[in-house]
């Protein structure tokens with residue numbers, strides 16, 4: 001796969017609309033890293049043994065759970081697909097894996113590479129099709145004892161409804177409405193550069209993107225001016241052009257959904273500071289699903305714009321005065337996937353990181369990943385944190401063996 005990075009990156013861009021350079025820099029190398037990481041992590045997997053009052057020895061025998069069901073979304077197609085498939089295979093499972101019907105191509109290319117490399121038939125079974133048909137059949141299938149799913153919260157609830165009465169093991173990585181908390185004392189330039197990225201990378205279609213930017217009052221005006229200026233300078237263009245910062249959104253329906261949210265924001269009294277509209281490119285790309293990155297202010301925490309996941313290049317700004325107020329705002333949605341904190345105050349960084357209700361917290365950075373760490377959200381952003389050892393264990397069944405001495 002590594003030798004085919006160009007082919008995979010182009011396929012992903014064509015499926016998805018993202019800039020080729022982004023797929024080249026992020027998606028495909030991270031997919032390779034997933035495969036490498038789990039291939040070696042399994043070599044270091046440990047199990048527990050306990051000597052019980054000198055009477056017995058107990059040990060935990062972790063066996064592959066069986067056929068693993070993996071269902072993934074369209075936004076980072078190969079990256080998230082391999083995030084599930086790699087630990088399942090490493091743990092010794094056979095796998096039935098379904099990529100999103102919106103972006104099937106890279107999973108198909110992966111199946112070709114696996115066949116070329118001699119993976120035995122039947123070990124990795126990549127199935128294509130619509131979610132409510134093929135995905136639902138996987139969730140309901142009695143011979144698939146574990147489902148690892150990444151996608152929307154509503155779909156996750158649907159899968160849980162089907163799988164729970166069958167007592168399947170479930171890992172659900174769901175939506176988010178992530179806060180970025182900017183304190184007055186932060187490194188302003190570093191914060192600004194990264195916050196532009198955490199807002200609009202992949203057209204804002206990363207579950208980890210910060211979509212609510214909370215800014216302490218002393219920096220609010222400066223931040224708003226600088227952030228809007230940088231946002232306006234982003235180039236929306238041909239995904240093949242290395243100069244494009246944003247490519248197309250994934251589909252017409254998704255573009256319409258995101259534009260619909262901008263209308264909702266306006267009806268709620270939001271002020272559009274920049275963007276808010278479709279970008280019409282020339283020539284062969286005319287009619288494409290491009291959108292200008294959008295910044296909105298003037299909305300309270302309880303309005304739909306600040307409560308619902310939009311999953312596009314749209315962020316809101318909200319001012320706050322105190323640390324307590326920042327936490328209240330940050331925790332005011334049903335989601336809890338990721339949060340970003342910008343401050344130079346070490347104690348505050350730790351305090352706020354503890355107080356924020358999310359599975360992942362970045363302090364003075366964003367999307368820096370160590371694959372050994374747990375990954376996933378709390379509240380309606382998911383259950384069954386995956387990552388490193390957790391992912392390997394998810395695909396196993398632990399058996400305790402107690403031997404009388």
Ligand code: NAD
Pocket residue numbers: 071072073074075076080098099100101129130131132133134135136137139150151152153155156158159173174175176206207309311337376377381382
């Ligand atoms: P989606 O829920 O519509 O689809 C995800 C996958 O589920 C697809 O493969 C789809 O075919 C399948 N599916 C749909 N209905 C199904 C059903 N009834 N039963 C079984 N499978 C079904 O999500 P999407 O639109 O592809 O992706 C965007 C969403 O994914 C966003 O909400 C985003 O936040 C979330 N996401 C979360 C993470 C995370 O790590 N938490 C990462 C990426 C994306």
